[in-house]
Amino acid sequence: MDSMTAGHGKSLDPCPLPPRQFIDIGGIRTAYHEAGEGPETLVFIYGGNFGGADSASSAYAWNMQVAPLAKRFRVVVPDKIGQGFTDPPLRDEDYTMAAVIAHIRDFIVALKLPPVHIVGHSRGGFASARLAMERPDLIRSLTIVTSGTLSPGVGTNEVVLARPPHPPFTRESARWVYENYCFRKEVVTEAWMDVVMETLNNPDYRRGVDKIVGEGLGASLFLPNLARYKRETLTWIDEGRLQRPTQVIWGFNDQTALVERGIELFERIAKHERRTTFNVFNQAGHFVYREHPERFNALLAGFVDLHSAR
Amino acid sequence: MTTLLSRTIQADGLATRILEAGRGEGPAVVLLHGGLPGLVPYAGGSHLWGALPEALARARRVIAIDSPGSGGTPAGDGPLTLEVLARHACAAIAAAVDGPVHLVGHDTGGLVGAMVALEKPALLASLTIVASAAAAPSGDGVDNLTFFAAPSPATTRQAQFWAFDRMSYAHHHIDDALLDAAVAAAESEAHQAMLRRMADPAAAAALATSVLRAKFGVFRAAREAAFPVPTQIIAAAEDPLVSRDHMLWLFRIIAQHQPATQFHLINRSGSFPFREQPEPFLQVLTAFQDGLIAEVA
Numbered sequence A: 001m002d003s004m005t006a007g008h009g010k011s012l013d014p015c016p017l018p019p020r021q022f023i024d025i026g027g028i029r030t031a032y033h034e035a036g037e038g039p040e041t042l043v044f045i046y047g048g049n050f051g052g053a054d055s056a057s058s059a060y061a062w063n064m065q066v067a068p069l070a071k072r073f074r075v076v077v078p079d080k081i082g083q084g085f086t087d088p089p090l091r092d093e094d095y096t097m098a099a100v101i102a103h104i105r106d107f108i109v110a111l112k113l114p115p116v117h118i119v120g121h122s123r124g125g126f127a128s129a130r131l132a133m134e135r136p137d138l139i140r141s142l143t144i145v146t147s148g149t150l151s152p153g154v155g156t157n158e159v160v161l162a163r164p165p166h167p168p169f170t171r172e173s174a175r176w177v178y179e180n181y182c183f184r185k186e187v188v189t190e191a192w193m194d195v196v197m198e199t200l201n202n203p204d205y206r207r208g209v210d211k212i213v214g215e216g217l218g219a220s221l222f223l224p225n226l227a228r229y230k231r232e233t234l235t236w237i238d239e240g241r242l243q244r245p246t247q248v249i250w251g252f253n254d255q256t257a258l259v260e261r262g263i264e265l266f267e268r269i270a271k272h273e274r275r276t277t278f279n280v281f282n283q284a285g286h287f288v289y290r291e292h293p294e295r296f297n298a299l300l301a302g303f304v305d306l307h308s309a310r
Numbered sequence B: 001m002t003t004l005l006s007r008t009i010q011a012d013g014l015a016t017r018i019l020e021a022g023r024g025e026g027p028a029v030v031l032l033h034g035g036l037p038g039l040v041p042y043a044g045g046s047h048l049w050g051a052l053p054e055a056l057a058r059a060r061r062v063i064a065i066d067s068p069g070s071g072g073t074p075a076g077d078g079p080l081t082l083e084v085l086a087r088h089a090c091a092a093i094a095a096a097v098d099g100p101v102h103l104v105g106h107d108t109g110g111l112v113g114a115m116v117a118l119e120k121p122a123l124l125a126s127l128t129i130v131a132s133a134a135a136a137p138s139g140d141g142v143d144n145l146t147f148f149a150a151p152s153p154a155t156t157r158q159a160q161f162w163a164f165d166r167m168s169y170a171h172h173h174i175d176d177a178l179l180d181a182a183v184a185a186a187e188s189e190a191h192q193a194m195l196r197r198m199a200d201p202a203a204a205a206a207l208a209t210s211v212l213r214a215k216f217g218v219f220r221a222a223r224e225a226a227f228p229v230p231t232q233i234i235a236a237a238e239d240p241l242v243s244r245d246h247m248l249w250l251f252r253i254i255a256q257h258q259p260a261t262q263f264h265l266i267n268r269s270g271s272f273p274f275r276e277q278p279e280p281f282l283q284v285l286t287a288f289q290d291g292l293i294a295e296v297a
Helices: A059-070 A097-110 A123-134 A157-161 A171-181 A190-200 A203-214 A217-239 A259-270 A293-306 B052-057 B082-096 B108-119 B157-167 B176-187 B189-198 B201-224 B244-255 B278-296
Strands: A021-025 A028-035 A041-045 A074-078 A116-121 A139-145 A246-251 A276-281 B005-011 B014-021 B029-032 B062-065 B101-106 B124-130 B231-236 B261-266
Touching: A021 A097, A028 A059, A028 A097, A041 A059, A041 A097, A041 A123, A059 A074, A059 A190, A059 A293, A097 A123, A097 A217, A116 A123, A116 A293, A123 A139, A123 A217, A139 A293, A157 A171, A171 A190, A190 A203, A203 A217, A217 A259, A246 A259, A246 A293, A259 A276, A259 B244, A276 A293, A276 B278, A293 B278, B005 B082, B014 B052, B014 B082, B029 B052, B029 B082, B029 B108, B052 B062, B052 B278, B062 B082, B082 B108, B082 B201, B101 B108, B108 B124, B108 B201, B124 B278, B157 B176, B176 B189, B189 B201, B201 B244, B231 B244, B231 B278, B244 B261, B261 B278
Parallel strands: A041 A074, A041 A116, A116 A139, A139 A246, A246 A276, B029 B062, B029 B101, B101 B124, B124 B231, B231 B261
Antiparallel strands: A021 A028, A028 A074, A276 B261, B005 B014, B014 B062
């Protein structure tokens, strides 16, 4: 029983993902969704990280991209390690961004995907950019959507979302978080919250929460490791290692990653990579692709066409 | 291979040259070129668009309008102001096309496009303002020296090259086709008449003052109510005439109340992003137009 099935008290989903599939990636049972045919292949990497108790990301974040873009491209959406319906890390020391990126890398290799157009949101934007520099042979183009994690300067995620006024693991908490992320609060649908609650109630996901929150690995390992990793990643960008066409897409009203963060990121990438654009959507918060799916999809499809293998 | 056809239509009492090509299911795209005739050191007209009209015409109908005093359209007898250009643009669009169009205005044409949107919103499906110092707020900026010490006379091939070179990130797009057309436009009766007219300081001041009046009209309208049509701002990262910050402020102004507003920054381009980076320019331009249609569907 999964989120694709309507009924049993769930909201009818007007835009369901294709059925969830599983593949073993280095001992990690990895969930993913796939639709459409290549040769051009899009891989979507959502945001957040393992162990979130107030809200929970999963592949469903991209449900408004998969069907429309699968008409023209092969679309693959994995659940990251310890998120959605993919197993958490096997070892404590793997509760790091490095392990998340290694898992995405191994997933792309295991599926034998051609060099992909990777689309990363928020923390997923960081992972995608890093992968484009570690393994450029796997990446044809890079799309970064509102990523305070990757951009230099002060991210305001923690300011906007600190300590929700509802208990963890509740629908109220998740709804509060996503409504504060979004400018168009009506996009926080019951169907989306159904999947968030399904994720939060998944015992495998809860094992990650126990590690990150319960055992404190979030503060003692994940965040300090990410900080060091970010310093190195920005240095790599300044060195000119990011050599793939890159579009940076931002929500003008994202209070967790202001538009100035996006411009700073564009400037650092554009200095070394001619094929860089910066794109801002009005009346969009952190979830541009859910808040304006038609125009987001048109922009993304045009970018993929422009940088296809041909 | 698409061929542009030139024809003359009557608009606001002026025999107006337009170029047209292509057809498609969606709204036609109408292009308004830049340049203040007689005040900038290059000869404006639809030739400035380069290969963009042909590229667009592969999947849609395209019309490029020569504005009064530029290319093949005379300025008429009265004083030339932005209001005159906007009135003419409204008339030319209505005369050339049935149904709302995606209007694309570069530089001065971007400000004229914003005036068309305010005066005749029913003519437009969307507006795109490209690299427009005229439309962007000036914010008590410093002197812009891009055209400082322009060569004289301004109508020679060398002088035209100099002006385009000054406006560019790299000069490679300045090809024979552009220079041939610019020299022909510079020698045309419309352009020569504008040079004579703008030699009068009062006429030049009237045109320059009308730019401020027009842009303040746009700022006020966008502050007080929703700007009437979906609008995207396309800026060039190395535009010597207007900074990316100024163009982002133009986006902020339109975005105050118009929900469908987008901003795009094209890397490694000066004032002509559609010439210097034609592929990414075409991508963002048509993605916005196509995305709006998908949104309505």
